[in-house]
Structure formats: C-alpha cells, structure tokens
Amino acid sequence: MIKVFRNWVHRYFSDEEAVVLAVLLALGFAIIISFGDSIAPLLTGVVLAYLLQGMVTRLKKWGVHQAIAVWLVFLLFLSALAALFGIVVPLVWRQVINLFNELPRMLVEWQAQLAHLPDQYPALVSSGQIDRIVASINGELGQFGQWLLSQSLAGLPMLLTILVYLVLVPILVFFFLMDSDKIIAWLVGRLPRERRLMNEVWTEMNQQIGNYIRGKAVEILIVGAVSYVCFAVLGLNYAALLAVMVGFSVLVPYIGATIATIPIALIGLFQWGLGNEFMVLMIVYAVIQALDGNVLVPVLFSEAVNLHPVAIIAAVLIFGGLWGFWGIFFAIPLATLFKAVLNAWPGAQGENQGRELQPGEVVAEAP
Structure with a gap:
C-alpha cells in the first residue's frame, strides 16, 4: 500500500511546478473560503x-x-x-x-x-x-x-x-x-521562473474567464430585456420583477430556468386563470428559454470548454454552497479550471504534452 502511494506521489508530484501550482491553488481557495x-x-x-x-x-x-x-x-x-x-x-x-x-x-x-x-x-x-x-x-x-x-x-x-x-x-x-x-x-x-505548467493553465483560463464573464453579462441583459418586453406586451403583472428574475436565472444552468418558471406560472395563473392568456404566456416563456439555450448560448459561448451537464450541476452545487452568489457565478469557470489543471498536470496522460516556453516568455496578459 505504501509503495502504491509512493508511486502515485512520484508520478503526479515529482515536478516542482506541479507542487507550486497545487500550493497556489490551495492557498487561493483557502483565502476565498476564509x-x-x-x-x-x-x-x-x-x-x-x-x-x-x-x-x-x-x-x-x-x-x-x-x-x-x-x-x-x-x-x-x-x-x-x-x-x-x-x-x-x-x-x-x-x-x-x-x-x-x-x-x-x-x-x-x-x-x-x-x-x-x-x-x-x-x-x-x-x-x-x-x-x-x-x-x-x-x-x-x-x-x-x-x-x-x-x-x-x-x-x-x-x-x-x-x-x-x-x-x-x-x-x-x-x-x-x-x-x-x-x-x-x-x-x-x-511567480517562479519556471512556470510552464502555470502558463498552460493560465493561458486557457484567462481566455475562458474573460469570454465567460462578458458572455454571461450579455446573456443576462438580452434575456432580461426580451422577457420584460414580452411580459409587458402580454400585460403580465410585475413584468419588471419577473424579467429581472428570468435574466439572473441564466446564472444557474438547467436549474435557474426551472425555478424561474414557478413564480411566472403562479402569477399568470392568478391573473388570468387557465385561459388563453395563460397558455400564451407559458408558450412565450418556453420560446424565450429555447432561443436562449439553442441560439444565444452557442453564439456567446462558442469558444467555451465543453463540460458534461452533470459536471456543471455538481460545480453549481459545490461552489454555490461554499461561496454563495460568487460560487454560482464562477461555477463553470472553476469547473473549467479543474479540467485544465487535470489536462495539463504532469503524468495525467502518461506524459506531459505541454508546450515549452520560449526564452523570456511570461504569463499571458488579461484580455
């Protein structure tokens, strides 16, 4: 058992850069949690x-x-x-x-x-x-x-x-x-002078986080504005409040849209009953969600790293439980960070396929 553990440590932590990166990540998470x-x-x-x-x-x-x-x-x-x-x-x-x-x-x-x-x-x-x-x-x-x-x-x-x-x-x-x-x-x-591994992770994450933040802000604005216009045209009560709720619901993939449906349906049901107006409201809301998931998200996040839905939901639950709003907001980038670290980690795929730094190269600047 000791030999197996020693071989595992030698395989994944024999590289000094890997140890430094692990310490920096642990320190960063500890500071944010504390x-x-x-x-x-x-x-x-x-x-x-x-x-x-x-x-x-x-x-x-x-x-x-x-x-x-x-x-x-x-x-x-x-x-x-x-x-x-x-x-x-x-x-x-x-x-x-x-x-x-x-x-x-x-x-x-x-x-x-x-x-x-x-x-x-x-x-x-x-x-x-x-x-x-x-x-x-x-x-x-x-x-x-x-x-x-x-x-x-x-x-x-x-x-x-x-x-x-x-x-x-x-x-x-x-x-x-x-x-x-x-x-x-x-x-x-x-940072240490030798930072090939950190460079690989940072180069990928810098682009991903920038794209994610800008894309998510644009998605919130578009979905919220379109929802408000549709709700106001239909004459739904509390249109602005519900539109803000729908806009911020996109922060939580899969779960947010489901939760936002409940107050919209209840208020529409109270205002109109099970009539034609209520059916039109639910159809319009379904179309907004469909266009967001099938048109807007692919356009805004076309360069994002693909993550399995189970990984996204798990990241939302874990980081949201740890850091509240910010954990939910950064759940996908943080999950992408773990994926990038695992892909670049020495020994993760038998050997490190990372690109060698050129002389004088430093960590990429923020966009």
Missing part, C-alpha cells in the same frame, strides 16, 4: 474590470490612447450604474412592494381554488389532503414572514454594505483598468 465576504468588493471589481477590459482593448486598437480609452469606458460604466440605480432598481422595488401587498389576497384565492379540487376530482384529491397542503403552505409562509422581518430589521447594515460597494467598486474598477499591466507584471514577478 475571507470571501471581506474581499467581495474586490472580486466584484475584478469581474467588472474583466467585463470592461474588452472595450478598452478595442478602443486602443482604434488608436485611442490608454488613459483616454479607460476614462471613456469608465464614464460609460458610471452612466450604466446610474441608470441601473435610478431607473431599474426603483421600478423593481415598487413591484416587489406591490407583490407583497397583494400576496395575502392571492393566497386566499389560491386556497379557495384548492378547496374546489375535491369536488371536481374526487377520485384524485380528498379534502384531508387539501387541508394538509394548505396547513403546510401557511406554515412555510409563517417562516418566510419571520425571515422577512429579520431581514428588514437588519436593513441598516445591508444599506451600509450597498453604500460601501457603490464607493469602493467603481474606484477598484478604474484602477484595475488603468493599471492592469502593472498589476499583472507585479503578480508575474512573484
């Missing part, structure tokens, strides 16, 4: 900088000076941020308040409709089953009400956190854009 909440503004700034760096690069290719390109993109970012908090957030917040005000009346009507089911389908549903369902719903709503009250009491710290984000994140984004070359050079200078 200090994830504290460095969340920093992570937000990095994500937004990745999102905007492509525009800066495009302007520089057109002959615009670095500083001017950064300022133009940064002012565009501030304008979008102002529109978000000046138009979208107040609209969604008003609809959230209206929904909570309407919720008691909606629950009474749903319970009344459930009470008629034993008369309509006596062979399938009994009055006792309906009573248990209603009691279970009321219990869950009571717990939700207690949670909502606790959240409202903790509103001041949350408001302070939002204010901190609004101040720190734009500053971080600006300096990440303006000094990206200096920051990368400083980080590269702290």
Whole structure:
C-alpha cells in the first residue's frame, strides 16, 4: 500500500511546478473560503474590470490612447450604474412592494381554488389532503414572514454594505483598468521562473474567464430585456420583477430556468386563470428559454470548454454552497479550471504534452 502511494506521489508530484501550482491553488481557495465576504468588493471589481477590459482593448486598437480609452469606458460604466440605480432598481422595488401587498389576497384565492379540487376530482384529491397542503403552505409562509422581518430589521447594515460597494467598486474598477499591466507584471514577478505548467493553465483560463464573464453579462441583459418586453406586451403583472428574475436565472444552468418558471406560472395563473392568456404566456416563456439555450448560448459561448451537464450541476452545487452568489457565478469557470489543471498536470496522460516556453516568455496578459 505504501509503495502504491509512493508511486502515485512520484508520478503526479515529482515536478516542482506541479507542487507550486497545487500550493497556489490551495492557498487561493483557502483565502476565498476564509475571507470571501471581506474581499467581495474586490472580486466584484475584478469581474467588472474583466467585463470592461474588452472595450478598452478595442478602443486602443482604434488608436485611442490608454488613459483616454479607460476614462471613456469608465464614464460609460458610471452612466450604466446610474441608470441601473435610478431607473431599474426603483421600478423593481415598487413591484416587489406591490407583490407583497397583494400576496395575502392571492393566497386566499389560491386556497379557495384548492378547496374546489375535491369536488371536481374526487377520485384524485380528498379534502384531508387539501387541508394538509394548505396547513403546510401557511406554515412555510409563517417562516418566510419571520425571515422577512429579520431581514428588514437588519436593513441598516445591508444599506451600509450597498453604500460601501457603490464607493469602493467603481474606484477598484478604474484602477484595475488603468493599471492592469502593472498589476499583472507585479503578480508575474512573484511567480517562479519556471512556470510552464502555470502558463498552460493560465493561458486557457484567462481566455475562458474573460469570454465567460462578458458572455454571461450579455446573456443576462438580452434575456432580461426580451422577457420584460414580452411580459409587458402580454400585460403580465410585475413584468419588471419577473424579467429581472428570468435574466439572473441564466446564472444557474438547467436549474435557474426551472425555478424561474414557478413564480411566472403562479402569477399568470392568478391573473388570468387557465385561459388563453395563460397558455400564451407559458408558450412565450418556453420560446424565450429555447432561443436562449439553442441560439444565444452557442453564439456567446462558442469558444467555451465543453463540460458534461452533470459536471456543471455538481460545480453549481459545490461552489454555490461554499461561496454563495460568487460560487454560482464562477461555477463553470472553476469547473473549467479543474479540467485544465487535470489536462495539463504532469503524468495525467502518461506524459506531459505541454508546450515549452520560449526564452523570456511570461504569463499571458488579461484580455
């Protein structure tokens, strides 16, 4: 047994670069797990900088000076941020308040409709089953009400956190854009001189993460905007709130669309009943999801590494449980990172097929 373990260690960890990469990965994950909440503004700034760096690069290719390109993109970012908090957030917040005000009346009507089911389908549903369902719903709503009250009491710290984000994140984004070359050079200078393995992994992941962040942001905007237009044209109540929910549901592959279907169906059912309007709503929503999965995603993520659906779901569950929102957002890139490391690891396929670095070559710069 000891000999088998020794052979396994010799095969996969005889390369010093592999040991250094394993230590760096373990250290990075340990820092995020331990200090994830504290460095969340920093992570937000990095994500937004990745999102905007492509525009800066495009302007520089057109002959615009670095500083001017950064300022133009940064002012565009501030304008979008102002529109978000000046138009979208107040609209969604008003609809959230209206929904909570309407919720008691909606629950009474749903319970009344459930009470008629034993008369309509006596062979399938009994009055006792309906009573248990209603009691279970009321219990869950009571717990939700207690949670909502606790959240409202903790509103001041949350408001302070939002204010901190609004101040720190734009500053971080600006300096990440303006000094990206200096920051990368400083980080590269702290790495070992021999870094062929790290170069292979970084070259693949740098492109993948940049494409993923920009593609996912565009997907959220397109799906959310199209959903809002369709819901508003159909006259669905709480169109903005539901559209935001549908837009962010794309962060969780396979699961998000299913979860977003429930509130859309319930609100449509309460507003129209099982009529033609409800059927049209569900058909339109199904078409949006079909176009997103079969047209938009292949176009936006055509260069992404293919991952099995089971691997994607497992990554969402694992990293989402560890880091919450950011774990869900980066689940696919992190799964791709593990795949890239396994593919490039010495001994993973009998021998390392990695490309030898040329003299003076360093880790690739961020896009």
